[in-house]
Amino acid sequence: MENIYNPIRCEVREVITESPTIKTVVLTPEKEFSFLAGQFASLTVPGVGEAPFTPSSSPYDKEKLEFTVMKAGRVTEAIHNLKSGDIVGVRGPYGQPYPLDKYSGKEILLVGGGVGLAPIRALFLALMETISNYKRIVFCCGAKTPDDYIYKDLIFDKWQKLCEKNPLCFRITVDRKDEKWKYNEGVVTKTLDGLDINIKNSVAVVCGPPIMMKFTTLKLLEIGYAENQIYLSMERKMYCAIGQCRHCLIGDKFVCKDGPVFTYEQIKDKPNIWA
Amino acid sequence: METLYITKRGWDSFIKGKAEICNIFAPFEYEGQLFYSRVSPDIEKDIVYNKARTVEPVKLFFSPFKERVVPEVKELTEMVIMGVTACDINGLKILDRVFMGDDYKDPNYANRREKTLIISSDCLSPYPACFCELVGTHPYPEDGFDLNISLFEDGMLVDIGSDKGRSFIGEDQKFFQASKEQINKREQNRKKTSEKIKENNRDFELDDITRKLKGAYQTDLWKLPKDIENCVQCGSCTNNCPSCVCFLLEDTGTQETMKKVKVWDSCLFPGYARMAAGVSPRPTLYDRYANRLLCKYWYMIENYNRTGCTGCGRCIAGCAGKIDKRKVLTEVLRERQRI
Numbered sequence: 209m210e211n212i213y214n215p216i217r218c219e220v221r222e223v224i225t226e227s228p229t230i231k232t233v234v235l236t237p238e239k240e241f242s243f244l245a246g247q248f249a250s251l252t253v254p255g256v257g258e259a260p261f262t263p264s265s266s267p268y269d270k271e272k273l274e275f276t277v278m279k280a281g282r283v284t285e286a287i288h289n290l291k292s293g294d295i296v297g298v299r300g301p302y303g304q305p306y307p308l309d310k311y312s313g314k315e316i317l318l319v320g321g322g323v324g325l326a327p328i329r330a331l332f333l334a335l336m337e338t339i340s341n342y343k344r345i346v347f348c349c350g351a352k353t354p355d356d357y358i359y360k361d362l363i364f365d366k367w368q369k370l371c372e373k374n375p376l377c378f379r380i381t382v383d384r385k386d387e388k389w390k391y392n393e394g395v396v397t398k399t400l401d402g403l404d405i406n407i408k409n410s411v412a413v414v415c416g417p418p419i420m421m422k423f424t425t426l427k428l429l430e431i432g433y434a435e436n437q438i439y440l441s442m443e444r445k446m447y448c449a450i451g452q453c454r455h456c457l458i459g460d461k462f463v464c465k466d467g468p469v470f471t472y473e474q475i476k477d478k479p480n481i482w483a
Numbered sequence: 484m485e486t487l488y489i490t491k492r493g494w495d496s497f498i499k500g501k502a503e504i505c506n507i508f509a510p511f512e513y514e515g516q517l518f519y520s521r522v523s524p525d526i527e528k529d530i531v532y533n534k535a536r537t538v539e540p541v542k543l544f545f546s547p548f549k550e551r552v553v554p555e556v557k558e559l560t561e562m563v564i565m566g567v568t569a570c571d572i573n574g575l576k577i578l579d580r581v582f583m584g585d586d587y588k589d590p591n592y593a594n595r596r597e598k599t600l601i602i603s604s605d606c607l608s609p610y611p612a613c614f615c616e617l618v619g620t621h622p623y624p625e626d627g628f629d630l631n632i633s634l635f636e637d638g639m640l641v642d643i644g645s646d647k648g649r650s651f652i653g654e655d656q657k658f659f660q661a662s663k664e665q666i667n668k669r670e671q672n673r674k675k676t677s678e679k680i681k682e683n684n685r686d687f688e689l690d691d692i693t694r695k696l697k698g699a700y701q702t703d704l705w706k707l708p709k710d711i712e713n714c715v716q717c718g719s720c721t722n723n724c725p726s727c728v729c730f731l732l733e734d735t736g737t738q739e740t741m742k743k744v745k746v747w748d749s750c751l752f753p754g755y756a757r758m759a760a761g762v763s764p765r766p767t768l769y770d771r772y773a774n775r776l777l778c779k780y781w782y783m784i785e786n787y788n789r790t791g792c793t794g795c796g797r798c799i800a801g802c803a804g805k806i807d808k809r810k811v812l813t814e815v816l817r818e819r820q821r822i
Contacts, residue, residue: 258734
């Protein structure tokens with residue numbers, strides 16, 4: 209019998225500092241690790257602990273695996289302290305991915321805030337591989353300050369260039385700008401004002417801190433999105449990641465097994481979803 | 484199901500023989516309570532049959548409080564566990580679904596289940612805290628065992644529940660086919676115990692509990708039963724529960740050899756669902772207490788199509804705050820009835 213808790217060994221190739229609190233670790237798994245955008249993996253720092261993260265690299269990239277992690281506790285601090293050459297463990301992938309077949313032919317609104325841009329990045333890269341399947345992508349990004357933005361080289365440069373040849377546009381904001389900032393100022397929900405989207409033929413994908421997800425969902429409902437058109441990427445304390453330890457339950461739903469991607473309709477009646 | 488009869492003396496000598504070749508655990512009495520202990524060939528007469536449940540749940544044998552899961556435990560031995568009451572058998576049904584039901588099988592649990600023979604037994608002297616009849620189950624097992632024994636006058640009836648059970652008995656000449664009369668007599672004994680449990684629980688009302696608890700998340704609702712504030716969040720109820728499965732994983736290895744240890748956890752602990760940044764979806768005691776009961780009587784039915792409470796009463800008997808869950812539930816359900 210295969211041991212479900214046995215992680216795949218991965219070598220840390222590089223640790224990229226994205227912002228004062230967020231780093232991206234680039235890993236080379238010893239065995240191939242395939243996942244679909246939105247699924248997550250459990251990342252083990254040997255001797256320290258294990259925590260769930262959604263990979264932020266492209267699901268099509270079989271050479272490396274990236275996780276973008278905010279320093280928030282014991283395990284994430286250990287991840288921030290990793291050096292190239294270190295060994296970590298990864299098991300997964302787990303959970304339900306973004307249902308890309310349902311997004312076909314639609315205008316896709318991506319809304320990411322802070323470190324919540326990490327799973328959105330994997331989704332965005334997957335969508336770009338088959339961009340002809342979709343009508344358009346509107347990518348709304350937010351962060352507290354310009355300095356807090358992750359993937360600066362992508363969001364402000366490389367991905368902008370993709371807009372020329374693809375049905376893609378960005379709406380970029382920060383809560384508090386500085387003198388060099390040339391985009392919008394205001395919380396990420398502001399980027400949803402004056403959207404030129406045919407909402408009936410659209411889906412919205414939201415990932416960010418709980419308060420951002422709450423107000424973005426409320427705003428989306430206000431401008432006409434239906435509850436089942438809003439896709440949320442949920443987070444909970446988690447250990448086993450396979451529906452056994454019961455830590456991640458939101459009401460009767462397992463974040464690890466039924467999620468982490470839920471429509472708002474699926475969880476709106478569950479207790480304390482924005483905690 | 485095939486039912487055999489054996490005299491008590493015949494059974495004692497049968498078990499004495501088995502104890503010489505297998506690892507048998509059975510209930511023994513200590514200060515008026517039952518605890519599992521290893522049966523050595525000279526103490527088989529002291530085994531307590533058909534009294535009531537043991538203090539510790541049988542899950543301890545299959546999912547110990549703390550054990551290594553990476554790498555998995557290799558040196559597992561075969562076991563026979565005797566005297567398992569229906570409430571614990573029903574607990575194992577939940578554990579089987581959780582740890583072996585889906586694509587992911589817990590290696591240690593599945594290996595132990597495979598290597599263990601379960602001899603269950605009827606419960607004849609239930610404790611005041613026992614309430615299996617209130618959750619739709621009975622004080623005698625109907626399936627889920629390899630053998631079941633019912634003490635009967637000067638002997639016992641032995642139900643054969645599996646091929647494993649049948650081969651444990653083998654060709655032993657001390658067993659005979661049970662008569663219809665003996666089986667009828669046992670039914671009467673069983674009914675008597677059921678009635679006794681119903682009588683002990685006449686002050687409590689848990690009818691239609693799942694429907695009434697659906698959506699009962701409100702913190703204020705759980706402030707109504709005054710007893711909940713006596714909860715000291717010690718985790719006794721979850722540790723003693725035959726169907727509480729929650730655990731956490733600890734990493735103890737190095738980069739060369741990664742090791743993971745599985746440790747029981749309790750949803751009553753404030754840190755149970757607390758996330759890295761310090762936010763908890765269940766910040767108050769009332770939210771956590773509610774969560775445990777909602778998990779038992781609603782979530783587990785959604786997840787496994789089976790109620791998570793077996794009515795064993797260990798959470799009541801072992802509660803440091805002397806909370807009677809039946810009273811709490813009766814009060815909450817009454818309130819839910821009104822709205």
